[in-house]
Amino acid sequence: MRIIVARQPDGRYLIREPGSGAVADLSAHRAAELVRAKEHALAPRWIFASVRHDYPALLAHGVRVRRCLDLALTEGLLLAQQGRHGEPRHLAAAYARTRGLPPPAEVGDPAEADDAPTLFELHDSGLPPEVDTGEAAEAVADDQERRLRTVPHPERLRLLTAAESASALAAAEMSADGLPWRADVHRALLAELLGDRVAPGQRPRKLAELAERITDAFGGTEVNPDHPGSIVRALRHAGVAVDSARAHVLRRLDHPAVAPLLEYKELARLHSAHGWSWLDQWVRDDRFRPVYVVGGVVSGRWASRGGAALQIPKVLRRCVRADSGWRLVVADAAALEPRVLAALSGDRELAALTSERDLYTSLARELLGRQPSDDDRARAKIAMLSAMYGGTAGEATALLSLLRRRFPRAVSTVEQAAHAGERGELVRSRLGRTSPPPSEAWRALTGGADGEGARRAARDWGRFTRNFVVQASAADWTAVLLATLRLRLPPPAHLVFFQHDEVLVHCPAELADRVVAELAEAVRETTALVFGPSCPVRFPMPANAVEVYGDTS
Structure with missing residues (x-):
């Protein structure tokens, strides 16, 4: 049984049982009471226009549901099937498509806003005045079910839409419950590592001391360790040729400033990303409550908004x-991802190695025919990652060649995805997540051209699609x-x-x-x-x- 629950721009809820014609227009409190009763009595599948927009107010009133369909997430997955990743997926846009109309561009998208419930209230719904959100949600749900039947492997994409919708419920619940976080322990840690809290724009004691050490290491020449260009200029002046002040570059250098620079970078990152200001903003009542974005990355991985x-x-x-x-x-x-590749490709030789928890050790043993050392394990890991993500493998080149011969089905799976990307085609994950198409500029560059720039662009997109099939299937x-x-x-x-x-x-x-x-x-x-x-x-x-x-x- 399906029941539609949709939060309107004014914060009230429309609850509609498809086919019955009955619509309840309720406050959040009364809606929560009705949802609770229906959940207990019927355990329906709730239809939300957007879980991120519609569910938090119900959670605030103590209501949780077991299963749902998130129309916005489902719309995104269905649009992606046709390479239409950038199109709006909010309720008004999806409803317009059911009527063969262009989606309204001016509507604030509750599925994409930083703070959906607040920002969405600043706009009207974008629906025609004679259509309420419940009616629109019913029409969109019916249309999405029709479209689901037309995709390759509809049973897989149906599983994915259900799982994404459940993930959205979990994400909202995790934000509401919060991650247990001891603010007093955090403050004590900051004091231990950085010193006492200082005014904004000033360096804590430990960072100030490290900045002095860095200046001393350069013979008294003042260096701003927060400015990469200042570090590069100081190193060049000292006779060290570098083009970057990134940590991995600094670690290769032999200079007395390297150690304090690396320590400064680590502590400065802690101060800026998770210091006192972060604690003030994100931790309340010893709970960290971020906003999670389900499918926020094109591969299906989650993202977060702030924090x-x-x-x-x-x-x-x-x-x-x-x-x-x-x-x-x-x-x-x-x-996880090498195991996903083994399952995705049906490579039974690679699958046999997954019986051990340390897959990379068993992989190195299989490739080398001996008990591997730590270096052997590291090389085998690089070879596997190179196969999945199109890297050059460096010192593991020989093992990558062995990998191709020993596990041809696994390597063929990602190489076929790479070749499809090089041709500008879409590729799909196990359950049907679809890669975005390359840009028109890419097609113009690669279409018919035979220069090195065109070949490089094709290879780069091929590396993306090679990566996509594994990472998206893991998602x-x-x-x-x-x-x-x-x-x-x-x-x-x-x-x-x-x-x-x-x-x-x-x-x-x-x-x-x-x-x-x-x-x-x-x-x-x-x-x-x-x-x-x-x-x-x-x-x-x-x-x-x-x-x-x-x-x-």
């Missing part, structure tokens, strides 16, 4: 602490995992963090073992759903129950 939610430095993980009597269950998939797998795990978690356990291939669950200590077991089952179920029940590839995702996130680093 650098997907880039928590290891040094700050000690600030992430479970509540008293609770635990954090932390799990991450080991070498498929993690989306289904989130959807599956979210429904398996025993209340009050709940997801609090997700980052590409890592999840954190916050749960009472007595439920930790059960959460670990449910996670393992979710991994098995996800693999069967995405790659089929007979898929031989193993996706180990060991979990640990800890009080402090940093204890797993």
Whole structure:
């Protein structure tokens, strides 16, 4: 059973049961009461115009739903099937398409706004005056179901739309619940590493001391360590020829300024990205509440709006602490993308290596025929990454050649994707995420031209599509995992963090073992759903129950 729930520009909700003609026009509080009752009695599939826009106000009133369809995310996936990635996917645009009309360009898109509920209220819905949001959502849902039946492998894309929609529910819930974050521990850490807090625009004590050391290392010539050009000029003046002040370049240099420069860069990054200002803005009541953007990257990976939610430095993980009597269950998939390639390609030789958690060690052993050293493992990893992402492999070139001969189906899968990209074609992930088309400028450059610039442009786009099929298929797998795990978690356990291939669950200590077991089952179920029940590839995702996130680093 489907029930449409749509938040209007004035903050009220329209709730509509398709086919019944009955429409409820309710305040957020009354809508939450009705949704709660329907969820308990019917467990319907809710139809949201945009979960990011419509769900948070219901969450604020204590309502959670099990499953839904997010029309905005589904519209984006369907448009991408035709290479129409840049077109608006909000409700008014999607409704216009059902009527064969151009989408309104001036409407604020709640699926794309930085702060959707606030910004959306500044605009009208963009719908014709005789059409309410509930009616429009019903028409769009019906049209999307029709379009889903016409795509290659519709059952796969239907699974993806369900998983993306569930991911949107999880993302909104994670923002509402927040990641447990001890502000007092964070402040103590900043004081330990940087010194006391200073006024904006001033350097904390530790950074000021390092800046003096850097100047001394250059013989008293004042250098601004926050300005790359100043560093490059100082090094050149000292007889060191460099074109960049990036950390990886500095590490190769033999100069007394290198050590304090590298330390300065690390601490300055902490100060600017996760210092006192960040703490003031993003942590409230010992909870970090970022805004996650499901499918915010073209490959399907998540993004975040502010707060650098997907880039928590290891040094700050000690600030992430479970509540008293609770635990954090932390799990991450080991070498996820090579395993995805093994499953995607059907390469049984590569699949056989996935029985071990350390895939790169087993890969090096298979390629070299001996117990590998750490260097052998590193070279095998570079060779595999080069195969997936089109790198030159450097010192691992010989192993890359072995990889091609030993696992031809796996390498052929990514090379075919690369060749398709070089021809300007679209490629798709396992469940149907579709790569964007190259630009008209690219087509003009490569169309019929035979110069080095055209060949380089074609190769570059081929590297993108080679990368896309693996990374997007990995995003498929993690989306289904989130959807599956979210429904398996025993209340009050709940997801609090997700980052590409890592999840954190916050749960009472007595439920930790059960959460670990449910996670393992979710991994098995996800693999069967995405790659089929007979898929031989193993996706180990060991979990640990800890009080402090940093204890797993």
